Amino acid sequence: MDLKRINERVSVSGQIQPEDIPALKAAGFTTIINNRPDGESPDQPAGAEIEAAAKAAGLSYHAIPLGREGVSAEMVEQTKAALAQSSGPVFAFCRSGTRSTTLWALSQAGEQDAGEIISQAAEAGYDMSHLAGHLSR
Helix, strand or coil, rough: CEEECCCCCCEEECCCCCHHHHHHHHHHCCCCEEEECCCCCCCCCCCCHHHHHHHHCEEEECCCCCCCCCHHHHHHHHHHHHHCCCCCCCEEEECHHHHHHHHHHCCCCCECCCHHHHHHHHHHCCCCCHHHHHHHC
């Protein structure tokens, strides 16, 4: 698991396994957001397996799958709500971390300066500059 810290509150990575949950809890995360639709890859665990492991560890779990249909306003609102409801650091994952970073960035539009959002994402290794117009709203 290659965790990339976006800021003090949010980190992202690529696909995780149910057995990664104890390490995430030990690292202080209180919430997990799954941005990967089930069935994208034959070797990917089902979201329900990760959800069960998260809940068994006492972590909040949110499934906000971002697939080929693209980002919707509802996904952005769900991400914003999951972040707001979290009592501590949030960990989000997808295949590579890019979709998780995209939803985080869009959820911060109007909350943070667009340049700050883009900079935080870039420091974690994700280029969100193409979202600048959406982040300035």
